[in-house]
Amino acid sequence: MDERMTRAEQNLFxxxxxxxxxxxxYIWCYEPDGHLVASSCPENERELLEPxxxxxxxxxxxxxxxxxxxxxxxxILGSPIGMQWAIxxxxxxxxxxxxxxxxxxxxxxxxxxxxxxxxxxxxxxxTARWMALLCRxxxxxxxxxxxxxxxxxxxxxxxxxxxxxxxxxxxxxFSAQARSTSLPETPRDRTKVYLAERAxxxxxxxxxxxYQSVMQGSIRLSPGTPVQGADPLRQMKISITVFTTxxxxxxxxxxxxxxxxxALGDSYIQSAEDCRDSGELTALxxxxxxxxxxxxxxxxxxxxxxxxxxxxxxxxxxxxxxxxRVSDLAAxxxxxxxxxxxxxxxxxxxxxxxxxxxxxxxxxxVLLESTEMSVREIADxxxxxxxxxxxxxFRDTTGYTPAEYRREKRKG
Numbered sequence: 390m391d392e393r394m395t396r397a398e399q400n401l402f403x404x405x406x407x408x409x410x411x412x413x414x415y416i417w418c419y420e421p422d423g424h425l426v427a428s429s430c431p432e433n434e435r436e437l438l439e440p441x442x443x444x445x446x447x448x449x450x451x452x453x454x455x456x457x458x459x460x461x462x463x464x465i466l467g468s469p470i471g472m473q474w475a476i477x478x479x480x481x482x483x484x485x486x487x488x489x490x491x492x493x494x495x496x497x498x499x500x501x502x503x504x505x506x507x508x509x510x511x512x513x514x515x516t517a518r519w520m521a522l523l524c525r526x527x528x529x530x531x532x533x534x535x536x537x538x539x540x541x542x543x544x545x546x547x548x549x550x551x552x553x554x555x556x557x558x559x560x561x562x563f564s565a566q567a568r569s570t571s572l573p574e575t576p577r578d579r580t581k582v583y584l585a586e587r588a589x590x591x592x593x594x595x596x597x598x599x600y601q602s603v604m605q606g607s608i609r610l611s612p613g614t615p616v617q618g619a620d621p622l623r624q625m626k627i628s629i630t631v632f633t634t635x636x637x638x639x640x641x642x643x644x645x646x647x648x649x650x651x652a653l654g655d656s657y658i659q660s661a662e663d664c665r666d667s668g669e670l671t672a673l674x675x676x677x678x679x680x681x682x683x684x685x686x687x688x689x690x691x692x693x694x695x696x697x698x699x700x701x702x703x704x705x706x707x708x709x710x711x712x713x714r715v716s717d718l719a720a721x722x723x724x725x726x727x728x729x730x731x732x733x734x735x736x737x738x739x740x741x742x743x744x745x746x747x748x749x750x751x752x753x754x755v756l757l758e759s760t761e762m763s764v765r766e767i768a769d770x771x772x773x774x775x776x777x778x779x780x781x782x783f784r785d786t787t788g789y790t791p792a793e794y795r796r797e798k799r800k801g
Contacts, residue, residue, distance in 0.1 A: 404429075404488070407544050413531050414541060417489040421455070423448045426486065437526050442474060442489065451476045451487045462554065463546040465539070470506040471498055471676060472527070475542040479549055490545055493531045493538050495672050500524045502683045505690070506598070509703040581761070584799075586635075588759035593636050593678070594643035596686030599707050599752070600678070625670045629661045632674060636681050643685040653680065691737075697722040698736045701729070705745055709752040712772045715741050749773070750786045757795045764791045 408414050415430040417439070430438055442448070445468040454464045455478060463477040474491035503524045547553055592600045637654030641647055657677040664670045690699060701718045718733075718741065719726045733741050749771045756767050768779035783791050 404545050419487040463542050477546040495676050497532050508700045509707045585759045588755050590639040593639035596689045598686050626661050629674050630658050633657050640681045640685050644688045705748045709748050746782050758798050
């Protein structure tokens with residue numbers, strides 16, 4: 390272990406020297422079991438900057454990548470708060486050290502949005518002071534374009550492995566998952582594309598922060614506006630401009646003021662126009678959608694809810710595909726189950742179980758509108774105990790059975 394630590398530290402010293410002195414871009418080295426071996430990050434900052442990587446399953450994704458066919462290529466990881474990391478390995482595959490570069494942001498973070506996005510992941514030990522300190526520190530992290538970050542990543546990877554890879558080999562955890570299940574030879578079903586796009590825009594209107602699965606489904610169905618031409622980059626820019634325009638209007642319908650929405654949309658469209666490679670455009674599109682969703686979410690959050698109750702609501706919305714117990718929420722807030730249930734009902738007007746059921750039904754609506762999943766598959770996906778209980782819950786909430794709701798929505 391000592392020899393391994395020495396090698397890791399030597400590698401870190403060499404790799405960190407590749408970056409300009411004024412660039413606060415850090416490198417972390419982990420054992421395959423997740424133990425941090427060494428880091429170029431100052432010790433007084435590690436306690437704040439390391440947890441988000443674990444929190445957003447960075448190590449789990451790194452281990453999965455190590456076992457994949459593309460393990461010899463670096464992988465860029467995103468997160469719900471817009472932070473980006475990259476992972477790579479030494480030359481040998483088996484029991485290899487994991488090297489992590491980052492974190493960085495592609496666009497300057499807004500503290501208010503960081504707090505909203507982090508809320509479902511925080512625990513009782515993380516006080517308001519700790520959260521303020523974390524958000525302040527995250528706001529100081531490097532903000533760089535995808536193009537610049539990817540070049541740093543490749544410098545690190547090629548130095549570690551001796552390879553000479555180019556930008557075309559870089560992958561993203563999000564887009565890689567979408568491509569792995571795509572069917573490129575299958576003609577586009579325009580009805581399905583329309584339903585998926587409508588679901589994505591509805592999530593913007595609702596400020597629904599649990600949007601990842603819907604976005605993945607939409608990407609699998611359609612890569613963008615099918616404009617043919619000799620310039621693929623121009624085609625991507627047209628797609629993102631159209632998408633940004635639609636999202637901007639949906640955000641206004643969700644309550645964002647026209648002044649703020651149009652200014653933000655124009656800014657992203659101009660940024661897309663300034664992009665010089667497809668990877669940067671992809672990252673920009675994800676950041677744009679994330680930004681609009683969270684701005685609407687913040688507007689629609691009930692200002693009368695306490696921090697603890699709003700945290701529970703966010704946790705429930707993000708966890709609609711798993712079983713959620715009151716004990717989980719109580720632990721999240723540091724309350725007893727009895728105190729939390731009383732406080733939750735007093736502030737929201739409904740019980741915890743009713744709110745969970747409502748959140749699952751809202752998720753079911755999206756799946757019914759945007760996918761061909763059967764009622765049974767949706768019931769299983771949303772962790773309902775039985776199909777009959779799902780149907781009854783859906784009818785009690787909406788006045789329709791799931792099948793009736795799907796038929797009604799498909800008429801339009």
